[in-house]
Amino acid sequence: MSEQTASWFNVYNVRPETEVPTESPLAWSCHHSGRPSVSEKSRVVLRERAMLGHLILRGGAIMLDEAVREVLGFGLPGRPNTLTRDESGERSIQWLSPDEWLVIVPGGEEFDLEGKLREALGDAHDSSDNHYAIVNVSGGQTLLELEGECARELLMKSTPYDVHPDAFPVGKGVTTIFAKASLILRRPTEDRWELVLRRSFADYLYRWILDAGREYAIGVDA
């Protein structure tokens, strides 16, 4: 290892202790723009899955796949634009680029997971041509779920990406343009869509989705 290579790193648990109140990126938006309630007429239902653990993994696919299998029990998605999930569906890994994956786990697990992954990757870190990076981005983004018979129509109004079931089968996930902003769009199950938004776009996109969903009597599930 050359002298310029940093051989150390700091790992912080960024989730504050309970004394500090935590707020999702949409807390202010829900307060300011309101939260239309779900009624019988609602053909789209929006739900925020706030405060999940998001990790970005970067590095070689084979090396990371081994570590992830050891720690999480399921592997990285092998093909571009796909995602893998565990049996409960609560933990998922999505392909973002040839050397980048997004791991989403229930909130609070991400710090432990990062430590375990670093331990599993420990040997790789010593070798000069097996670099990897794990970044905790939980505070930077949030996950929204869209459900309902008109969810796909709402997406069609918002993104140029083809969301027809033939082009967007279950288990696919892409980073694309949505209402002129960028987000990660994924389809973990037959009738549920997930949107991973950046914190700075969250308010704009929340209001966009409410506006786009008004004709379907969109409701926000608490």
Next chain:
Amino acid sequence: MFHIYCPYCEEHREEEEFHPKGQAHIARPEDPEACSDEQWGDYLFFRDNPRGIHHELWVHAVGCRKFFNITRNTVSYEILETYKMGEAPRFTAEHPEGRPAETVAAERTAAGADKVERQQGAKA
């Protein structure tokens, strides 16, 4: 609006997701200190503006954020091919109809093997 094939995402995406980044295949001089001002100026500032086939660097800015190359016809605006970094184009000014796919495939395999060798060399 048209669709561009991203060789890393392995599918066609909306043009809006991409940004052009200028001429492709510009090699940085290996020893900048030994360059004359003219050579360095050519490298930094001067670009080709051909009529016909042109190789360009693009980035899939909203998708996988990887750089890749596009061979484009500047007269018809037709995109002839997209290919990954480090690969050789199939369509060139000398071969506007495209070189045989087998030749290119063989070259790419050879280049891949060379890359692995160099990596192993670096390790040793």
